[in-house]
Amino acid sequence: MAAAVPGGARGRAAAALLLLLLLGCCGAAAAGGLQDQAEQFFRSGHTNNWAVLVCTSRFWFNYRHVANTLSVYRSVKRLGIPDSHIVLMLADDMACNPRNPKPATVFSHKNMELNVYGDDVEVDYRSYEVTVENFLRVLTGRIPPSTPRSKRLLSDDRSNILIYMTGHGGNGFLKFQDSEEITNVELADAFEQMWQKRRYNELLFIIDTCQGASMYERFYSPNIMALASSQVGEDSLSHQPDLGIGVHLMDRYTFYVLEFLEEIHPASQTNMNDLFQVCPKSLCVSTPGHRTDLFQRDPQNVLITDFFGSVRKVEITTEALSLDRDVAGFESKFPEEELATEPLKYAEQLPVAQIIHQKPKQKDWHPPGGFILGLWALIIMVFFKTYGIKHMKHVF
Amino acid sequence: MAAPLVLVVLAAVTVRAALYRSSLAVFIAERVEVASPLNAWKRVVEGLALLDLGVSPYSGAIFHETPLIIYLFHFLIEYAELVFMITDVLTAVALYLAIQDFNKVVFKKQKLLIELDKYAPDVAELIQTPMEMHYIPLKVALFYLLNPYTVMSCVAKSTCAINNSVIAFFILATIKGSAFLSAVFLALATYQSLYPLTLFAPALLYLLQRQFIPIKLKSKGFWLYTMQYASLYLCSLVVIICLSFFLLNSWDFIPSVYGFILSVPDLTPNIGLFWYFFAEMFEHFSLFFVCVFQINVFFYTIPLAIKLKEHPMFFMFVQLAIISIFKSYPTVGDIALYMAFLPVWSHLYRFLRNIFILSCVLIFCSFLFPVLWHLWIYAGSANSNFYYAITLTFNIGQILLISDYFYAFLRREYYLTHGLHLTRQDGTEAMLVLK
Numbered sequence: 004m005a006a007a008v009p010g011g012a013r014g015r016a017a018a019a020l021l022l023l024l025l026l027g028c029c030g031a032a033a034a035g036g037l038q039d040q041a042e043q044f045f046r047s048g049h050t051n052n053w054a055v056l057v058c059t060s061r062f063w064f065n066y067r068h069v070a071n072t073l074s075v076y077r078s079v080k081r082l083g084i085p086d087s088h089i090v091l092m093l094a095d096d097m098a099c100n101p102r103n104p105k106p107a108t109v110f111s112h113k114n115m116e117l118n119v120y121g122d123d124v125e126v127d128y129r130s131y132e133v134t135v136e137n138f139l140r141v142l143t144g145r146i147p148p149s150t151p152r153s154k155r156l157l158s159d160d161r162s163n164i165l166i167y168m169t170g171h172g173g174n175g176f177l178k179f180q181d182s183e184e185i186t187n188v189e190l191a192d193a194f195e196q197m198w199q200k201r202r203y204n205e206l207l208f209i210i211d212t213c214q215g216a217s218m219y220e221r222f223y224s225p226n227i228m229a230l231a232s233s234q235v236g237e238d239s240l241s242h243q244p245d246l247g248i249g250v251h252l253m254d255r256y257t258f259y260v261l262e263f264l265e266e267i268h269p270a271s272q273t274n275m276n277d278l279f280q281v282c283p284k285s286l287c288v289s290t291p292g293h294r295t296d297l298f299q300r301d302p303q304n305v306l307i308t309d310f311f312g313s314v315r316k317v318e319i320t321t322e323a324l325s326l327d328r329d330v331a332g333f334e335s336k337f338p339e340e341e342l343a344t345e346p347l348k349y350a351e352q353l354p355v356a357q358i359i360h361q362k363p364k365q366k367d368w369h370p371p372g373g374f375i376l377g378l379w380a381l382i383i384m385v386f387f388k389t390y391g392i393k394h395m396k397h398v399f
Numbered sequence: 400m401a402a403p404l405v406l407v408v409l410a411a412v413t414v415r416a417a418l419y420r421s422s423l424a425v426f427i428a429e430r431v432e433v434a435s436p437l438n439a440w441k442r443v444v445e446g447l448a449l450l451d452l453g454v455s456p457y458s459g460a461i462f463h464e465t466p467l468i469i470y471l472f473h474f475l476i477e478y479a480e481l482v483f484m485i486t487d488v489l490t491a492v493a494l495y496l497a498i499q500d501f502n503k504v505v506f507k508k509q510k511l512l513i514e515l516d517k518y519a520p521d522v523a524e525l526i527q528t529p530m531e532m533h534y535i536p537l538k539v540a541l542f543y544l545l546n547p548y549t550v551m552s553c554v555a556k557s558t559c560a561i562n563n564s565v566i567a568f569f570i571l572a573t574i575k576g577s578a579f580l581s582a583v584f585l586a587l588a589t590y591q592s593l594y595p596l597t598l599f600a601p602a603l604l605y606l607l608q609r610q611f612i613p614i615k616l617k618s619k620g621f622w623l624y625t626m627q628y629a630s631l632y633l634c635s636l637v638v639i640i641c642l643s644f645f646l647l648n649s650w651d652f653i654p655s656v657y658g659f660i661l662s663v664p665d666l667t668p669n670i671g672l673f674w675y676f677f678a679e680m681f682e683h684f685s686l687f688f689v690c691v692f693q694i695n696v697f698f699y700t701i702p703l704a705i706k707l708k709e710h711p712m713f714f715m716f717v718q719l720a721i722i723s724i725f726k727s728y729p730t731v732g733d734i735a736l737y738m739a740f741l742p743v744w745s746h747l748y749r750f751l752r753n754i755f756i757l758s759c760v761l762i763f764c765s766f767l768f769p770v771l772w773h774l775w776i777y778a779g780s781a782n783s784n785f786y787y788a789i790t791l792t793f794n795i796g797q798i799l800l801i802s803d804y805f806y807a808f809l810r811r812e813y814y815l816t817h818g819l820h821l822t823r824q825d826g827t828e829a830m831l832v833l834k
Contacts, residue, residue, distance in 0.1 A: 370473060385579075
């Protein structure tokens with residue numbers, strides 16, 4: 004028995020060591036997990052989310068474009084972006100269209116399963132206000148001062164913006180209201196203006212039109228990710244018509260995106276790569292495309308809710324943090340200098356006195372002497388040929 | 400006859416002076432029917448201003464006038480209104496003198512044919528008498544000076560007036576029989592606007608007739624005279640073009656003037672037929688159609704020369720009309736020139752079949768031009784098709800007018816030789832148709 008006791012003590016010590024090791028590992032793992040979590044906290048640099056949802060077609064038979072836009076609106080609102088941060092532009096009113104057999108509704112699925120026009124849809128730009136000019140003004144912020152707040156995109160450099168556009172398009176353009184177009188170059192330039200004015204942190208651009216990929220071809224500003232429903236040369240097709248309403252209710256790409264988004268909730272960790280897989284060619288007939296070369300993060304690490312939702316990053320901590328102020332750094336960097344005392348004069352760029360007293364310019368050009376000589380010689384020759392030399396004696 | 404002419408001239412000058420001082424002058428000067436890219440006054444001023452700034456006026460697509468016009472207006476630009484009024488007066492006087500001489504020729508020829516018994520016995524009423532021919536020159540001058548088209552063209556200071564004046568002097572020189580002067584003036588007219596080239600044929604025919612050279616292709620005298628005249632014409636043309644080179648020391652004016660007339664790059668609407676057609680045409684066809692349209696102007700010369708070789712003045716009239724209808728940038732000033740000749744053929748009135756309809760068409764279209772222009776450009780409720788419809792109708796009216804006169808002329812000639820009451824072989828009355 005005396006031999007068992009030291010063995011037991013060694014066993015207990017080994018168990019304790021193992022436990023310690025395990026704990027250490029767990030601690031390390033836990034610490035690693037915390038590290039990851041901490042990293043994830045700072046993964047995306049945005050603090051607020053905006054959405055600009057544009058439907059550019061009017062007329063009853065373009066019902067599906069309004070339904071597309073309203074579906075995305077619904078998802079975005081459901082995932083947390085408030086109306087104050089959504090700029091919804093609908094070029095026509097389908098819900099109250101006289102041809103709508105179910106007034107005050109816009110359905111996105113046949114058999115009228117999902118009404119995307121509820122009681123709380125706030126349309127910011129309606130009907131004829133949806134123009135290329137207004138769209139570009141919203142994006143760039145160059146808006147007249149009388150514009151109400153709900154019609155402004157008040158984003159800053161920590162905003163992630165979702166821009167969804169749908170309508171009829173072609174290679175390099177998107178048609179607005181059947182009377183004007185916006186080109187891919189204009190759009191790219193508008194985004195560059197936004198970048199230079201620090202109006203976005205990251206931007207997700209989704210477009211569901213025919214030949215939609217042409218619209219994102221010309222982007223050149225950083226931090227833009229783009230998705231389109233079809234490549235150049237392909238048409239985006241609509242989903243199914245509803246025989247009760249009489250028109251196609253949705254486009255295929257947005258229909259499958261909506262199905263995908265219905266499964267997202269604010270805490271989802273689904274990332275962008277899954278969104279790229281939505282609607283393969285077998286379902287969509289067209290080939291959806293995407294562009295991520297301007298985006299600095301890996302799409303794997305970009306959450307859907309980074310753009311479609313408004314997830315606030317909240318970390319509850321019980322620690323107290325002390326914020327030191329570097330007093331020395333706050334010293335005035337500007338020693339008191341003597342300001343210039345003499346008032347600055349407007350430079351005399353325009354010599355008004357000289358202009359008033361300017362004499363009229365002389366005509367500088369004169370016909371060359373040879374020409375005048377030749378011409379008058381010819382005229383005199385013709386004269387004398389006609390009337391004969393004998394008349395010369397009357398001259399002299 | 401001098402006094403009534405002076406009166407007419409005074410009246411015309413008064414009308415023009417009054418219009419110059421009124422506010423209508425600016426309105427008329429801007430009208431596309433009166434000022435085309437070739438002869439607008441605005442462009443002349445622009446070209447001279449460019450020259451003062453040291454830039455060649457032909458360097459842009461603004462200025463399409465010839466260097467001689469530059470020279471003329473370099474010194475006379477302050478007296479532009481006076482220059483254009485004097486030009487109109489000179490044209491009218493030249494036409495007056497020309498038609499006076501022409502009447503003498505017509506009368507002489509008529510007398511000769513009567514004495515040679517070439518006319519049928521019952522055509523006494525068709526023969527022109529000196530009494531009725533007495534007032535024709537005055538009427539011609541009147542028609543030219545007081546024609547609203549001419550007045551508008553003068554008020555707009557369109558250089559078409561200068562072209563008309565040169566052509567009028569050419570006609571005067573041809574009728575007087577001076578081949579040299581005729582060739583010189585024809586060269587000047589061609590130098591300015593290229594299309595009077597087609598007037599070479601009627602002038603040649605007239606001069607041959609005057610020299611009593613029969614127009615037979617095998618005759619040596621015919622070819623000798625033709626060669627003489629042609630060489631006079633070509634030499635003077637070459638001399639004038641070479642002289643123009645020395646004005647600006649460059650050949651820039653050739654593509655700017657002749658290249659512009661022939662290739663019709665400027666599609667500003669006017670009363671012609673080119674602009675609409677080329678505005679809607681695909682580029683790879685435009686060369687072909689430019690050639691077709693330009694050939695159309697020159698094409699009628701040979702057939703008309705064959706048909707009207709005994710009547711070169713009528714041929715000249717028809718050719719002038721064809722030029723003003725089918726040229727690339729016509730204006731109402733061109734129309735005014737051939738309309739001035741209508742009194743010369745007033746004896747054909749009884750044979751004109753559609754004169755009422757045609758005069759109505761021409762008058763209505765002239766009024767509709769500014770209306771539809773306003774509707775198209777200012778009100779926005781019409782489009783270019785409307786304006787082109789009026790252009791087409793106007794040109795159709797002109798073409799039918801000319802063909803009506805052509806028909807009437809040939810019919811009268813036929814009646815003169817075959818008698819007024821035509822009968823078929825079985826004795827019933829026959830009707831003459833133009834096939």
